Amino acid sequence: MIELGCAAARIRAGLGRGLLLVALASLGACAAFQGQPDPVISRAAASDPSGYSLQRALGPLNMTVLGVYHSPDNDDRCVTLGATETRCGLDQEQYRNYVIGAYLAAANDRYGEFTRRLRLQSRGSSVALDIGALGLSTGASLAGERTANVLAAIAAALGGTRATLEREVYFDRTVPALIGAMEAARTRLRAVILAGLRKPVNEYSLEAAWTDVQAYEAAATLDNAVQAITNDAANRVADANAFAQSVGTYTGAPETGVAEIRRRMTDRLTRLRTASDTATLKQIATGLSLQAPAGADADALYRLIRDKLETDDTLAGTRNFARIVGIDPGGN
Amino acid sequence: MAEVKKGALKNLTVSGLAAWIEGKESLFGPLVKIQVAEDGTVGTFDDAKAPPAKAPTVTLDPAGTAVCQASQTKVCAGEAYISSVRQKVLICR
Numbered sequence: 346m347i348e349l350g351c352a353a354a355r356i357r358a359g360l361g362r363g364l365l366l367v368a369l370a371s372l373g374a375c376a377a378f379q380g381q382p383d384p385v386i387s388r389a390a391a392s393d394p395s396g397y398s399l400q401r402a403l404g405p406l407n408m409t410v411l412g413v414y415h416s417p418d419n420d421d422r423c424v425t426l427g428a429t430e431t432r433c434g435l436d437q438e439q440y441r442n443y444v445i446g447a448y449l450a451a452a453n454d455r456y457g458e459f460t461r462r463l464r465l466q467s468r469g470s471s472v473a474l475d476i477g478a479l480g481l482s483t484g485a486s487l488a489g490e491r492t493a494n495v496l497a498a499i500a501a502a503l504g505g506t507r508a509t510l511e512r513e514v515y516f517d518r519t520v521p522a523l524i525g526a527m528e529a530a531r532t533r534l535r536a537v538i539l540a541g542l543r544k545p546v547n548e549y550s551l552e553a554a555w556t557d558v559q560a561y562e563a564a565a566t567l568d569n570a571v572q573a574i575t576n577d578a579a580n581r582v583a584d585a586n587a588f589a590q591s592v593g594t595y596t597g598a599p600e601t602g603v604a605e606i607r608r609r610m611t612d613r614l615t616r617l618r619t620a621s622d623t624a625t626l627k628q629i630a631t632g633l634s635l636q637a638p639a640g641a642d643a644d645a646l647y648r649l650i651r652d653k654l655e656t657d658d659t660l661a662g663t664r665n666f667a668r669i670v671g672i673d674p675g676g677n
Numbered sequence: 678m679a680e681v682k683k684g685a686l687k688n689l690t691v692s693g694l695a696a697w698i699e700g701k702e703s704l705f706g707p708l709v710k711i712q713v714a715e716d717g718t719v720g721t722f723d724d725a726k727a728p729p730a731k732a733p734t735v736t737l738d739p740a741g742t743a744v745c746q747a748s749q750t751k752v753c754a755g756e757a758y759i760s761s762v763r764q765k766v767l768i769c770r
Contacts (some may be wrong), residue, residue: 547758588682595684595717598696607703615727639743651704658700 381566382452382459414551441551442542445558449538452562456531458523459565523570530564530573599658601673606663610654610670614674618647625671626650632669679724683703687717688755689729692768694718694757695735698768703728711755718757731770738767745769 370403422461427555435443538557541549563569626646630637633653637646654666664674683705685697698708698720705722707729713724735751736743737759745751749769757766 517759588719589680589716592684592714592716592719593682595686596697597686598689598693602698604696604699604703604732607700608730611704611728653702655701 355504355583382455384455384562414444417600434521437546437551441546441549441554444551445538445542445554448558449535452565453560455562456527456565460527461518463524469481507624518575522574523567526568526570526573526577527565531561534564581622593647599663600660602660603658605664606660606672606674607654609672610667612671612674613649614647614650618643633666680709681722681724683720683722684714684716684719685718685757687761688760689718691735691737691759694759694766695733698735699732702733708733708752710753710758712770713756713758713763714716729770732769733770736767736769738765741765743767 351519485567534557538561541554541557575666584629614626614629617629621643623643623646625642627637627641630650630653633650635649637649637654650670654663654670657663657666667674683701685694685749686714689697701720701722702708705728706724707722707728708720709723710721712721734749735757741754745767745770752768752770754765754767756763758764759766
């Protein structure tokens with residue numbers, strides 16, 4: 346019995362260790378998010394002194410590229426990939442478009458890989474944590490007492506980590522919006538670049554194009570996307586507040602007969618405004634217990650009075666306004 | 678065009694909304710747009726024009742295919758709260 350008990354304990358401990366390994370391996374899959382695509386030109390490639398390549402030349406817009414760009418058009422020597430300091434017969438515009446086109450293609454490739462990875466990472470993190478937590482909890486139940494305590498402690502800690510990663514789940518849900526924001530920024534910049542590439546070099550030089558393609562590449566970062574979405578949300582709130590302010594209060598329908606009297610009052614007030622009869626308009630405003638601002642013109646007085654007329658939707662109240670405005674209220 | 682926005686309560690009936698529009702038009706000029714907001718229906722009025730002499734009519738238009746009667750002209754189509762339910766409407770005069 347004792348031997349059987351020891352064997353069972355050994356098997357249990359073995360299973361616990363196995364599940365722990367699975368759990369830890371799963372947690373290892375919880376890779377951190379990468380906030381932007383790999384750069385088209387890596388720092389190492391840009392500084393690699395061995396041999397000539399377009400990639401290296403494109404690194405910092407160095408003197409080689411600029412020298413080639415500014416070399417004479419009639420210098421059509423063309424030494425293939427080994428080394429060249431001429432434009433191989435291309436004119437400046439063609440060379441500019443060649444360099445920028447190559448960079449754009451590379452940037453698009455990096456961006457495509459970045460967004461693909463972003464989608465995969467966002468889906469993978471939560472699943473990995475689930476597997477990890479499950480493995481640790483189950484391992485704790487199967488392992489010996491001391492190991493079980495350790496595993497249970499890790500699983501408990503993982504519970505806290507889960508709360509953190511649940512925030513990542515929210516992030517997962519925002520990934521499409523973030524990608525959309527990056528796409529929008531890239532599309533705007535791409536349009537600028539493509540429009541520029543149709544211009545002659547004296548209007549859109551390689552240097553100017555280079556600045557734009559760098560902005561194009563930099564637009565594809567999560568930081569910029571979050572910033573754009575935050576700004577957009579803030580603008581929407583501001584628009585909503587402005588809209589709410591412009592509407593003011595929500596009211597019901599006026600009593601029957603009110604609209605007809607109001608039409609006649611509006612007609613009289615409009616005539617007074619057109620005639621710039623501020624004296625009569627002021628008199629009406631005073632009759633309505635309104636305090637006309639000093640120096641108010643006929644239009645300001647008209648609006649002040651009209652807003653007051655809106656405040657009473659009853660027929661009796663409107664008739665009273667009509668008397669003050671100086672029209673027949675009817676109904677007598 | 679100077680625009681003025683005004684809000685109508687959500688619980689208005691079809692005839693109540695028509696009366697509300699007429700009441701606002703009599704002060705703020707003809708209705709040009711009707712839409713819904715969080716707190717109710719919002720009408721936009723053309724402040725630069727004189728109030729219309731004729732009252733508007735409101736027709737429920739769930740399919741968006743309704744047309745004004747032959748004697749009427751279309752003012753606008755949009756969405757409004759009718760008895761607290763968001764609905765498509767056609768406004769004619």
